[in-house]
Amino acid sequence: MAYALQQLINGITLGMIYGLIAIGYTMVYGIIGMINFAHGDVFMIGAFIGIIVLTALSGITSVPLGLLAALILSAALCALYGFSIERVAYRPLRGSFRLAPLISAIGMSIVLENYVQTSQGALERAIPNLIPGGIMLMKQNGFAVQLTWLQIAIVIVTLVVLAVFTYVVTRTPLGRAMRAVEQDAKMAALLGIDTNRTISYTFIIGSALAAVAGVMFLLYYGVIDFYIGFNAGIKAFTAAVLGGIGSLPGAVLGGLLIGLIEAFWSGYATVAYKDAAVYSILAIVLMFMPTGLLGRNEVEKV
Amino acid sequence: MKNLGAILKDSAAVAGAALLLFGPFLGLRLGDNEAGSLTLSPRPGLLAAAVALTFAARLLMLLWYQHRPPRIIPVKLSAGTAQAGKYIAPALLIAAVAMPLLPGIENSYIDLGVLIMTYVMLGWGLNIVVGLAGLLDLGYVAFYAVGAYSFALLSENFGLGFWECLPISGLLAALWGMCLGFPVLRLRGDYLAIVTLAFGEIVRLVITNWVALTGGPNGITDIPHPSLFGLSFSMAGGPGTFAGFFHLTPDPKQRTTYLYYIILALALLTNWVTLRLRKQPLGRAWEALREDEIACRSLGINLRNTKLTAFAVGAMFAGFAGCFFATRQAFISPDSFTFIESATVLAIVVLGGAGSQLGVVLAACVMIGVPELLQSLQIYRMLIFGLALVVIMVVRPRGFIATRQPTVSLGKAKLIGAAMLSEGRG
Numbered sequence: 001m002a003y004a005l006q007q008l009i010n011g012i013t014l015g016m017i018y019g020l021i022a023i024g025y026t027m028v029y030g031i032i033g034m035i036n037f038a039h040g041d042v043f044m045i046g047a048f049i050g051i052i053v054l055t056a057l058s059g060i061t062s063v064p065l066g067l068l069a070a071l072i073l074s075a076a077l078c079a080l081y082g083f084s085i086e087r088v089a090y091r092p093l094r095g096s097f098r099l100a101p102l103i104s105a106i107g108m109s110i111v112l113e114n115y116v117q118t119s120q121g122a123l124e125r126a127i128p129n130l131i132p133g134g135i136m137l138m139k140q141n142g143f144a145v146q147l148t149w150l151q152i153a154i155v156i157v158t159l160v161v162l163a164v165f166t167y168v169v170t171r172t173p174l175g176r177a178m179r180a181v182e183q184d185a186k187m188a189a190l191l192g193i194d195t196n197r198t199i200s201y202t203f204i205i206g207s208a209l210a211a212v213a214g215v216m217f218l219l220y221y222g223v224i225d226f227y228i229g230f231n232a233g234i235k236a237f238t239a240a241v242l243g244g245i246g247s248l249p250g251a252v253l254g255g256l257l258i259g260l261i262e263a264f265w266s267g268y269a270t271v272a273y274k275d276a277a278v279y280s281i282l283a284i285v286l287m288f289m290p291t292g293l294l295g296r297n298e299v300e301k302v
Numbered sequence: 303m304k305n306l307g308a309i310l311k312d313s314a315a316v317a318g319a320a321l322l323l324f325g326p327f328l329g330l331r332l333g334d335n336e337a338g339s340l341t342l343s344p345r346p347g348l349l350a351a352a353v354a355l356t357f358a359a360r361l362l363m364l365l366w367y368q369h370r371p372p373r374i375i376p377v378k379l380s381a382g383t384a385q386a387g388k389y390i391a392p393a394l395l396i397a398a399v400a401m402p403l404l405p406g407i408e409n410s411y412i413d414l415g416v417l418i419m420t421y422v423m424l425g426w427g428l429n430i431v432v433g434l435a436g437l438l439d440l441g442y443v444a445f446y447a448v449g450a451y452s453f454a455l456l457s458e459n460f461g462l463g464f465w466e467c468l469p470i471s472g473l474l475a476a477l478w479g480m481c482l483g484f485p486v487l488r489l490r491g492d493y494l495a496i497v498t499l500a501f502g503e504i505v506r507l508v509i510t511n512w513v514a515l516t517g518g519p520n521g522i523t524d525i526p527h528p529s530l531f532g533l534s535f536s537m538a539g540g541p542g543t544f545a546g547f548f549h550l551t552p553d554p555k556q557r558t559t560y561l562y563y564i565i566l567a568l569a570l571l572t573n574w575v576t577l578r579l580r581k582q583p584l585g586r587a588w589e590a591l592r593e594d595e596i597a598c599r600s601l602g603i604n605l606r607n608t609k610l611t612a613f614a615v616g617a618m619f620a621g622f623a624g625c626f627f628a629t630r631q632a633f634i635s636p637d638s639f640t641f642i643e644s645a646t647v648l649a650i651v652v653l654g655g656a657g658s659q660l661g662v663v664l665a666a667c668v669m670i671g672v673p674e675l676l677q678s679l680q681i682y683r684m685l686i687f688g689l690a691l692v693v694i695m696v697v698r699p700r701g702f703i704a705t706r707q708p709t710v711s712l713g714k715a716k717l718i719g720a721a722m723l724s725e726g727r728g
Contacts, residue, residue, distance in 0.1 A: 035492055048327070055332065055342050056342055058339070077325075101695075107691025111685060113688075115327065120332050230641070273507065275507055282496070283497050
């Protein structure tokens, strides 16, 4: 019981991070129908900017201030990364052959990984735990259930970011434009929406969310290298597909599910096969629900 | 030039963005001090150079855009390319057959030829799935791994040789292709892509973690080399070896040449089977599936069998290639079967122009040959590879050879036009 509760806490924390990345995938997919393979690497870039900012500010004693600076700088720079990636690698291919943007995205992903590897080295980089301590929820048979301050902070930051994001998508003109372009880009353009600009904003928002996830990941695990984007990216994409690609609540739900599966599988089965478990469950869910959990079942017109 | 001001302004903006983008990564460098904590050291020179380079590149690009002649795309161009293919293909074939026999050619070049040919074969195999049947497969490397491990395990545990294992590897890979095919029958497009990707990762994870069977990350060593009618290519010479039988001095080139002809034959087999199948009902069904799944189903084509055979046939050739890879390397480990391999093969297919056999050859030469020749730039190799993918796609989104006619058509052949592609029928 206590052990399960601990896995639940760990799984939710991890799932929040996956959910944040998954939103970027699902938004881009919804709006231009492409798998943005480089998104996982934007997450990695975000984590690296976080560690660089934290190192640069290591003289500052106030931890919250340092973290806030890392979050904001990382989100801002990653937004610029997302914007630039879209301009350079995807926009020229809009309306082109379906596989072309996918290959371009895979190329971009390889570029980003190797860019960080060659510029910052292939070594793992570690930071100490900046928010140590926590509260003990319960103790059973000598097993203490820990809810660390770090986990609380991650969940709170994620929820705040998600709340802001939900507000933007549902209540602002920009969000309305985004939803309109997602439904029908041509019609939206006829009604005076600048689709190119809306798509750019989609990349900016998605990348900023990935950056927040990157900094959270850095804080949670304390260790990053240039390759973290691949695994996290695939899992987040899996989360987006599981939740029903194109659906924003689905992305968060999928992320939470993936985080929980991973935590419980590592806790009760073998850690070595936790990724295999995630992928297998994805395949099984899609066998029975080919459009994911919350996906719309699109009627295909001939 | 009246727009010079605007061009300079644009270039300056791009350079400013580059300053922000490159700032943390090129301008600063993480390091460790003696105490084990992280340090940062500035690299202003590198950052300035990168920003200046970006500025200059953007400036030149904009100037070129302004001055380049207007593009005239002749309607007949693509048909012309197809015509030229009739002459290029035999010429390339003759060159490929003659290459290892050229006097004085170095062993390393034949070896590079073997590598390129392996990717050509993989590309042709994947072309069946992606180019012909239109099913996006991001986990193709899984079948390559199945083929390689089938041979390695059969030879390790039962002492079987390359030639006995080659068909077994192909069959096992085809079986796995069917296993993957079943759950994804109902999926389309990108759902299919992610499940195939997941399948590739699962296979790699199992290989890595099932240490008792596969040796885990350490891989399997001492995989036997193929023999020629019982003659081995041992460097020792003497009776029973190729060199001894033909009274030659043992030379590593003999073995490389032999491997080269094996992979050439396997690749040509792949090509021949593909070309034949395309003219038969099965191949036509694949092409119909690629063009329109619903129309295909409405015409009574069995989608399940069509998809499964596409996966199985594509996987079989990957299995052959994997078996060959194992015997060539004499050592395999899970590191050889990562996602990047799938991505490379897919990139070769798409860069070649999905569906084009000749395009695959050209793309494999460019994507595999050029990085291998850039060995001196080892650490930048993958960076250049990724950049090349982006640039080639942006410049030629349809690939090197951008024609894709259905193999059989009624009456006048119709080219798939840009208008139809923009409707998402690519």
